[in-house]
Amino acid sequence: MKWKDYAEDIKLFEGLDKTVKPLTEEQKNKNIKTLITYFSSDVPAKVYSSKVELEPIEKLKALLAAYPVKKITPEILAMLENILLIENDVENAVDANSIEEKEDRIAVWKGDITKIKADAIVNDANSSLLGNRQPFHKGVDSKIHAAAGPRLREDCNTIIEKQGHIEYAGDAKITRAYCLPSKFVVHTVGPVVLGGNPSKEHEKQLLHCYKSVLNTVKDIDGIKTIVFCGISTGSSGYPKKEAAQLAVDRVRIWLKENPEKDIKVIFNVYDDEEMEKYLKALER
Secondary structure, three states: OOHHHOOOOOOOOOOOOOOOOOOOHHHHHHHHHHHHHHHHOOOOHHHHOOOOOOOHHHHHHHHHHHOOOOOOOHHHHHHHHHHHHHHHOHHHOEEHHHOOEEEOOEEEEEOOHHHEEOOEEEEEEOOOOOOOOOOOOOOHHHHHHHHHOHHHHHHHHHHHHHHOOOOOOOOEEEEEOOOOOOOEEEEEEOOOOHHHOOOHHHHHHHHHHHHHHHHHHHOOOOOOEEEEOOOOOOOOOOOHHHHHHHHHHHHHHHHHHOOOOOOEEEEEEOOHHHHHHHHHHHHO
16 A cells, blocks of 8 residues: 555645744643643553653653553643653754765764654554554664654554555555654564574565665655664664665665655664664675
């Protein structure tokens, strides 16, 4: 299913007001407490409880991770999204256009993918597209859903319901990014590699992820910068070195095949070791 088949259902191109309404620290804490009370009514305490004392904002994020797909009252939604916009510091996010290219239309950037202002970022999703649903999970899928807010999960649920089946490995879907600094999130499901030894089928699926994501944004004129996370290199187990080379090779091929698309591709890494893998891949 292509984005044109579900764009109206999720109001894909409807603008979002990301203006932050300033709060005092007292107002912010009061609102977070109100939000915790609201969302905890639908999540069993044992799901989001922790052995260590949590800051209120972390407790709220844990609740949001486990919260079911369910309509939220407009007043609560507005309060929540303002808190998330403040937490995401959208007004001071890194501008994707400012990141230096390593070669024509390709860059590598170390940082938090939820803190960059790009036209689109890529989510390493699971087949439900609904996020990990596990509080305190460190994966990029959980981070993106937590930072974007619950309307991201609602859109993903709408897409899956219309599609009539789970998302298959290698495919991609696009939604608005809501409370993230970026405009859109492209969700793709990468292969799961047990034991760290990818097969030819795994390689084929990972290559298809990059192609599907880029094909998804190809005809959307407003997308001129896109940030890829390391698809399948977290808990899905794809070796990072091999994944980086496949990502670079496939993106290069796509850019060469689509010279008319004005787009800058940024590979997002979280540490110097991963950065080095991408830089070496770009040297080949």
